[in-house]
Amino acid sequence: MWKCGSWFHAFPFSHPFLLSTGDAQSNMSSELRYTQNTQLEQLHARYTGTGHADTTKYEWLTHQHRDTLSSIVGHPSLLAYVAIADGECQARERFELIERMLQPCGKPPGKTDE
């Protein structure tokens, strides 16, 4: 499990969607490709991070991290907690957390031939 907490806490998992086990190396644009059902399509467009059958481990984890980071930014007391642990001011911590949302889990895995 990843360890990016402060005060040695890792961040919470707030996402309801469960990771499908198996191949983590599927097509990266699967989320965008998943458009047969218009209702589902709308759901995906509206709620970033909604999972589907082909969600990869990387995608899921990235969504988790982005959700977590934005939750910390959105709760003043959590932000203060992280700031105290890290020895930074709150504005810097908020900025760095938002910046980290760009690529919270490192580089995406390469494509494999399907």
Next chain:
Amino acid sequence: MHLFNITLQPPTNVTLAAVGSFSGTKGQEILVVRGGTRLEILKLNTSTGQHTYSQAFGTVRSVAGFRLAGMTKDYILLSSDSGRMSIIEFVVTPTPHFESLYQEVFGKSGSRRVVPGQFLAVDPKGRSSVRSLITLRSKLVYVLNRNSEGKLFPSSPLEAHKNHALITHVIGVDQGYDNPLYAALEVDYSESDEDPTGAAFEAAEKHLVFYELDLGLNHVVRKWSEPTDRRANLLVQVPGGQNATSDRFEGPSGVLVCCEDHVIWKHMDAEAHRVPIPRRRNPLAQRGEISRGMIIVSAVMHKIRGAFFFLLQNEDGDLYKLWIDHQGEDVVAVKIKYFDTVPVSNSLCILKSGYLFAASEFGDQNLYQFQNLAEDDDEQEWSSTDYPDNGNTTGALPYAFFNPRPLQNLLLVDTLSSLDPILDAQVVNLLGQSSDTPQIYAACGRGPRSTFRTLKHGLEIQQIVASPLPGVPNAVWTLKLTEEDEFDSYIVLSFPNGTLVLSIGETIEEVNDTGFLSSGPTLAVQQLGDAGLLQVHPYGLRHIRAADRVDEWACPPGSAITAATTNKRQVVIALSTAELVYFELDPEGSLSEYQDKKSLPGNATCVSIAEVPEGRRRTPFLAVGCDNQTVHVISLEPESTLTTLSLQALTAPPASICLAEIFDTSIDKNRATMFLNIGLMNGVLLRTVVDPVEGSLSDTRLRFLGAKPPKLVRSSIHGSPSVMAFSSRAWLLYTYQDMLQTQPLIYDALEYASTLSAAMCPEGLIGISGNTLRIFTIPRLGEKLKQDSMSLTYTPRKFISHPFSTIFYMIESDHRVLGPKAIQRIVSQKKAAGDRVDGSILELPPSEFGRPRAGPGHWASLIRILDPLTNQTVSTIELDEDEAAFSLTIAYFENMAGEPSLVVGTAVKTTLTPRGCKEGWLRVYAIKENGRTLEFMHKTKLDEIPLCVAGFQGYLLVGAGKSLRLYEAGKKALLRKCENNSFPTVIATINVIGARIIVGDMQESTFFCVYRSIPTRQLLVFGDDTQPRFLTCVTNVDYDTVACGDKFGNVFVNRMDQAVSEKVDDDPTGAGILHEKGFLMGAAHKTTLIAHYQVGSVVTSLTKVSLVPGGRDVLVYTTISGAVGALVPFISMDDVEFMTTLEMHMRSQNISLVGRDHLAYRGYYAPVMGVVDGDLCDAYSSLPYTKQSSIANELDRSVGDVLKKLEQMRTSSAF
């Protein structure tokens, strides 16, 4: 288990602030959001520092003030985790309160990534449009309109979404009366999500995007987008648009983009200007070290006489003044200079009256007054024109340096004391005999502004004079000579064998020619009529009408006066023959006796009448307490003089009685209510309401004041009537914010006191304590907890008390800071290498200027021995370079012969991401001299950070990473005896209760463990929790029950089945536990959740303690937002049912200002269980009467009963 949550101290930290004219009057107010949940209006310059507050029952994410054209007051716009945008009005009359005007739903509840609301930007002309959005993706634009009745309402939202964008900041651009324009900082992440090489991530650009709301077409367009600095973090609005009358441009418009080390002025289709952010010289920087860029954390723009300037604040707290030279719409130069240094703030607010409110992110908030605007000082200025291409070159501009200095342009005028963040706390009575309630000791603050604070319940006293007296008096009064006098002239002291009169002038001295009888004690004195004085002594009355004229009235032979009460026109005395005599001032100004005496069923122990009401001749009621345990209310009206109106039986003989008219809106919203206060011999104060027509008594409230029978005195505090009660503590009943408050005074035990109004102290009190005369004032009413503070060096992490002395041991550590040893080493190294070291920055006081920043992994830390009673540090022990203390405990080792030792767990070069350290240490200190000195014994190396340590049966338990270890003390080191490394994440807490060990995991809740030494030493886990919990603190409620607080603000109680608990304790070898089959991939037994509640902020400490003398144990919690609260267990199921029903009715009232569903808020992470929200129930008293009575009807009670029950719930267990 059922608990009742009450807030003892609301959150203090300011997360957001906005300035505006919210009340619609001329002055400006500051709206602050405290702890993310509480709205408060702060008003400056009034002597009382008036403020209004309201609980939002939701987390406020963003706030702005706005005003529509043609309106006279500012409205408040809030976005919160309710998924609604709220428009709130601050209403001043009849009582100041907030009113939610409109709540527009825009998304799901919760602070989510997919729900807009993190940022809120308002069109600066306020005229119509507002938009709110988030860190990701969507933006919504609302147009605000007024309907035909002038009411505000937002239109349906216009969407301006961009998929896959991260938004760093959004503001409204000032365009005058052109179409509203908004600027946003956006990064597109879609490409970097798909590029496995990482090149797209490296090449990702941050764009400054302008969105225009076309009011004519009613849609939003993305008007302009340009890449800007990747490290841009903040946008600041620049004034623009043309002045309606003079056609002059207010400013160049556009935005300031604050980036790391630079500030850029940008606007559509205009040349940008860039200036560097000046920085302090770091004397500790090593050669070749790249220092991190400086960001602007908060900014404020201020317009003054057609010009404008900005104040920007960086991470160190340095303020910069930035201003723009412009000609019309064209910018000539952007200039920046150092202004002053104030604590790092979340928000800066400038008031038009010339004040700066800095809402500091941690600790006290300060108010500064502008002395000057740094217009012609000799600070260096940096202008964009100094650089080629106005600074718009690629790459960084050369560093600009300045020297920080003490305040020059600002003057500190006021400080709002703030507890946040409370990092650890203990609730304990260290004062022994002199206090009957515990005090709260809290480690507060961050970095060099940290403090250790002592919180005592009660009002603070400011003593002016304490002078000895010749004997021990039993009463003191003050007297005016005539009705019109502004100040008191005499102080009258009654001794058992005489009366002393002192005159107040330049000095206070004894006078003898006053006409007062000085040979015996006095029962009462009064300024009577226009210019008369009255003395009541045991054998008669003396009415001194002029220097030479004294009317006397003597008691019938064989009787004496036992009690007397007076006001300006009436006198009542009780005789030892169980009779009452009534006098009233007649038109000639002499006292005339009523023809009949009233006989009583028992001897009167106390009598009381209220003041003469304004415009009346007399007060209608007399209250008499008799020794047969009854209280009589007797009429004084002419048609029914001395007839008994009502009677109340008591549980003990009354010692003192006092009628007073005090304002309390919960009883009568328009007039003052007459309260009858009865002090009983057993120390209880009874407070009942007297019906103004019939004189009947109702709504009795009880309160235990102290061990002595209370003496009651009517007085006036800050100009309003109040009652003082003197028991083992002195208490004050007074009106604050239109509600009656009962609070103790933090002062020596007083025998008696009166109001004193003299030139030197117009609103003072004069009291007696033993044989000393005290003159004092109560400077701040309404403050429940008095604070004493002591400053600390670094961020306090934990503290514990010595087992029996009043000594605390505290560990403090700061990350990214160099300790004194490291600083000394670097300075001497640099000097040895021949570098010049400018030490002046190192000598600046760190509490104002901070400490030089260091990289991650650098720590400064110390162990402090402090005396909490005198608030003084006994000594400190600085740790080694980059070694930080994380845990401490008192342990008893076998080889220490029963003497306690202090064990401190430390780690060297700790980094948080990834979590790790170079090495961990367990330092053992012997405690000497009753705890006042520590002697270093030895230290033991570990491979992990020891996050928690605990003494256990002559051993030491250490939680190091995933393993729980047991150590025994050796001569030179601790010796590891056994280990259990089956814990899932990291051990965060260890609690020892008897032979049981309760281990709290950082993510996976608690584990119940036992230690078995036969056949081999083993630490065995026999029970755990079914839910993941990110624990921060754990405390034992009883042997089988734990109360825990977690990182998300939940407090919950878990209980282990008693049968399991007994079975485990009866198993001497642990074989049964060891071979039990695990359940659900964990231990064999599970705890059950019995209570759960979300308090709204990270819980940092939990203590089980009794807060009032004779009260039950309650759970006191503290939070990182500076709040202190308590969970009180219910005694009876009737109470549970009543409170739960009341809470249910209160929920249906939707009182949340932000429209958050209360049940959803309190059950944010897991459903509320077994806890009633007292804050919500307390809001009952502020509901309109019709709603109150309809709820009371549903409960089959009267409104008074409900209010009484609420008060009782609070006062019986807390304050």
